[in-house]
Amino acid sequence: MSWRPGANREALEARARLLHGIRAFFMARGVLEVETPLHCRAGNTDPAIESFRVCDGGYLHTSPEFAMKRLLAAGSGDIFQICKVFRRGEAGRHHNPEFTLLEWYRLGFDDRRLADEVVTLIETLAGQSLPLHRTSYRQLFIEALGIDPLSADVESLAAAADAAGLHPGGGMSRNDWLDLLLSHCITPGFPAGRLTVVSDYPASQAALARLRPDGETAARFEVYWGALELANGYHELTDGAEQRRRIAAEQAERRRRGMPPVRADAHFMAAIDAGLPECAGVALGVDRLLMKLGGAGHIGEVIAFTDTA
Amino acid sequence: MASYSTNEFRGGLKILLDGDPYTIIENEFVKPGKGQAFNRVKVRNLKNGKVLEKTFKSGESVEAADVIDTEMQYIYNDGDFWYFMDPNTYEQIGAGPAAVEAAVKFLKEQDTCTVTLWNGEPLLVTPPNFVELLVTQCDPGVRGDTAQGATKPATVETGATIRVPLFVEEGDVLKIDTRTGEYVSRAGK
Numbered sequence: 001m002s003w004r005p006g007a008n009r010e011a012l013e014a015r016a017r018l019l020h021g022i023r024a025f026f027m028a029r030g031v032l033e034v035e036t037p038l039h040c041r042a043g044n045t046d047p048a049i050e051s052f053r054v055c056d057g058g059y060l061h062t063s064p065e066f067a068m069k070r071l072l073a074a075g076s077g078d079i080f081q082i083c084k085v086f087r088r089g090e091a092g093r094h095h096n097p098e099f100t101l102l103e104w105y106r107l108g109f110d111d112r113r114l115a116d117e118v119v120t121l122i123e124t125l126a127g128q129s130l131p132l133h134r135t136s137y138r139q140l141f142i143e144a145l146g147i148d149p150l151s152a153d154v155e156s157l158a159a160a161a162d163a164a165g166l167h168p169g170g171g172m173s174r175n176d177w178l179d180l181l182l183s184h185c186i187t188p189g190f191p192a193g194r195l196t197v198v199s200d201y202p203a204s205q206a207a208l209a210r211l212r213p214d215g216e217t218a219a220r221f222e223v224y225w226g227a228l229e230l231a232n233g234y235h236e237l238t239d240g241a242e243q244r245r246r247i248a249a250e251q252a253e254r255r256r257r258g259m260p261p262v263r264a265d266a267h268f269m270a271a272i273d274a275g276l277p278e279c280a281g282v283a284l285g286v287d288r289l290l291m292k293l294g295g296a297g298h299i300g301e302v303i304a305f306t307d308t309a
Numbered sequence: 310m311a312s313y314s315t316n317e318f319r320g321g322l323k324i325l326l327d328g329d330p331y332t333i334i335e336n337e338f339v340k341p342g343k344g345q346a347f348n349r350v351k352v353r354n355l356k357n358g359k360v361l362e363k364t365f366k367s368g369e370s371v372e373a374a375d376v377i378d379t380e381m382q383y384i385y386n387d388g389d390f391w392y393f394m395d396p397n398t399y400e401q402i403g404a405g406p407a408a409v410e411a412a413v414k415f416l417k418e419q420d421t422c423t424v425t426l427w428n429g430e431p432l433l434v435t436p437p438n439f440v441e442l443l444v445t446q447c448d449p450g451v452r453g454d455t456a457q458g459a460t461k462p463a464t465v466e467t468g469a470t471i472r473v474p475l476f477v478e479e480g481d482v483l484k485i486d487t488r489t490g491e492y493v494s495r496a497g498k
Contacts, residue, residue, distance in 0.1 A: 048344050089316055089367075090346070092338025165362075168347060169369040176366065179344040184364060207343050222342075232342045283342075 006300040014294050015302065018286065021125050022082060022102055031078040031104060036067030038084060042265035045250040046207075047257060050088040052097075059262075060086035063283060064103050065208065066268035069236075072105055072279060073271035080104035082286065093298050094228060096306050100286040107279045111209070111219040111235040114280035115197045118223050118231050121284075122195065126293060130225075131193060136200040137182075138217070144186045149178055150202055150216050157181065175204055192226040206246070209234030223284075225292045233282030240272045311373040315348040315365050323355070323376035326363065330355045330374035330427050340367070355425065355432055356407075374427065381424045383416050383434075391416065391434070393424050404431035412436045414469035415487045436487045441496045442466050443482050450475030460492075 007015070023033065043051045043059040052060040061067070064081050071079055085101045106114055123129050141149040145160050157177035161168070164185050172180070190196050199221040203211050206218030219235035237243055247264050254261060290302040300306045313322060318336040325331070331352040340346035346367035353360050355376065365371065381393035381402070390403030391413070404424065408431045409416065415436040416422070425433040447463035460472040463483075471485060473492045484493040 046343070048340075048346070090338065090340060092336075095338050095340065166364050168364050168366040170366075171369075172366060173345075176345040179341050180347060180364070180366075183339050183341055183344075183347065184349070205343065229342055285342075 005304045006306055007302055007304050011290070011294060011296070011302050012304065015286075015290055018125060018290060018293070019082060022080075022121070022286075025121055025124055026080045026104065029078075031080050031106070032076065034068065034071060034076065034079045034081050035083070036064045036071070036081065037061070038086075040067070040265075041263070042066070042268070043262035045247050045254065045262050045264055047250055047253045047259060051262065052086045052088050062087050063101065065281070065283070066265045068103060068105060068281070069276055070267060070271040072107075073274050073276050078104070078106050091307065094288060094291075096287065096299050096303060098307060099299075099303075101283050102286050103281065103283040105236075105279050105281040107277050109235075109280040111199065111221050111233060111280055114233050114235075114282055115199065115221045115223065118233065118282055118284065119195055119197065122223070122225065122230070122289070125289065130195050131191070132195045132197070134197045134199070136217075137198055137202060138200065140186050140198060141181070144189065145181060147181075149181075160185070175202075178202065178205070187224060187229070188227050190224055190227045194226065196224040198222045198224065206237075207232075207234065208237050208243075208246075210237045210239070225289075228288055228292060229285075230288055230292070231282050231284040233280060235280045236276060236278075238272070238276045238278065240269065243272050244269065311375075312370040313373055314370050315367045318348050318350060323374040324352070325372040325374040326352065330376050330432065332376070334360065338367070339364075355427065358411075375429075376425060376427045376432065378423050378425050380421055382421050383418055385418060386416075393422065393431070393434070396421070402431060404434055408432055409434045412487075414467055414490075415440050415442070415485065417442060417467055438486065438488055439493065440485055440487055441482050442469070442485060444473075444477060444479050447473065447477060447479055449478070 038061055039054060040059050040061050044062040049062050051062055063085055064083055068079060068081060082102050084098055086098050088097060090097055119132060138150055141147050147160055154174050154177060161180055166180060166184055168180055200217040201220040203216055203218050206220060209218040209220035211218050221233050222229060223231040287299050287302050291299060296302050318333055320333055322333045323330060331354055333350050333352055335351040337349040339349050348365045348367055350363050351360060352363060381395055384392045384394050390405060391409045392401050392403050394401050412434040417440060420437055420440060423435040424431050442465035444463050445466050448461055459475050461475055462470050463473040463477055464470050471490060471492055482496040484496045486493050
């Protein structure tokens with residue numbers, strides 16, 4: 001194993017330039033830069049994300065979302081943060097257990113307007129306009145697989161995976177099948193130089209987004225550059241009761257899977273109860289954006305030192 | 310039965326799929342930011358060399374294949390089996406035609422080969438990356454033909470025929486790259 005950095009001088013300069021560009025972008029728009037703790041008392045209940053535990057019983061955060069929403073509830077106004085986040089077990093060509101996230105919140109924005117701002121930011125940082133395609137989660141599945149992801153049953157999702165030669169093993173939930181098909185059969189086909197905004201995720205994958213009035217879809221979007229997932233955003237859920245139901249459902253799913261329970265963030269819940277202003281928020285993977293800007297094939301080429309243990 | 314979790318997947322790991330031993334060539338971690346993680350692997354079947362892609366739900370376990378690589382010396386061939394000896398224990402083991410198929414044209418007695426054992430049985434024999442073999446038959450180079458890159462066929466002591474430069478003569482010892490089957494240089498006589 002080499003002591004040398006994985007990123008060359010050019011990649012280090014690109015990172016420094018990008019960070020400067022992001023700060024200039026938000027400063028010009030009156031969005032305040034903030035910092036929140038990396039080391040937290042409470043963790044992320046999302047069963048698909050594993051936190052690093054710290055020896056004092058706390059967690060390294062997997063996202064600054066809860067703390068930033070506490071700032072919003074306290075009246076911070078528009079805010080952004082560039083920080084390291086930590087997700088255990090995520091390592092690969094496009095993943096590193098410790099990575100840099102840009103997260104920002106805009107008061108009065110909905111998901112559509114925030115997605116536009118994500119595209120503007122990427123184009124500003126890239127120094128050029130890029131081909132853009134807007135579509136919905138449902139449209140993607142219908143076009144690529146002839147399946148309606150909102151209504152299809154598990155059997156037909158499994159059959160579509162089978163037709164594509166995918167047999168991932170047991171214990172697949174309906175959402176797991178959707179994730180499998182999206183990540184193996186749909187997004188790999190996105191044209192390399194194009195930005196794709198995918199909107200209206202199924203209600204079952206709402207995460208912290210509010211539901212549309214139809215109840216079937218959520219005000220959640222993702223932005224891809226080529227086949228690479230760059231950003232995930234929501235028209236934020238402000239309903240405290242609904243927020244509690246979702247966290248309880250995540251805890252129940254953790255129990256069902258035999259995963260350790262995670263201490264939910266009581267301060268965050270109290271802040272939602274106090275009143276989160278109407279806003280939209282998004283998180284963007286800075287390392288992945290650097291990969292696309294510099295044509296890197298592996299995340300290790302844009303990070304000085306990756307976790308190779 | 311030993312098994313590996315997908316988070317132990319890495320190049321070179323030997324796993325059992327549908328009863329056959331495979332080696333992992335590539336392991337790609339695929340995970341939506343919010344959602345289920347998968348491991349997409351490229352694997353090679355150690356019995357027939359076929360490469361295929363498989364996707365596992367991350368966290369699943371896969372049975373380990375009891376496959377180990379050992380360095381053994383090739384001793385002789387009795388017509389049915391090729392015999393190899395463990396240099397430490399002097400234990401001998403016979404490999405059948407399927408295991409030596411790709412290696413046989415470069416197998417020279419006394420050479421140390423990598424013998425891949427599956428449940429203790431030879432599965433695959435890999436010759437050293439470079440071997441030195443005696444030319445037993447080749448035509449004389451055409452006088453005056455000095456064209457760059459011109460080659461002719463030569464047969465070596467193990468029976469393999471390779472392309473060699475025109476100056477090579479019968480009785481020369483050649484260094485050959487067994488991975489490509491190509492001539493490298495003339496070894497000292």
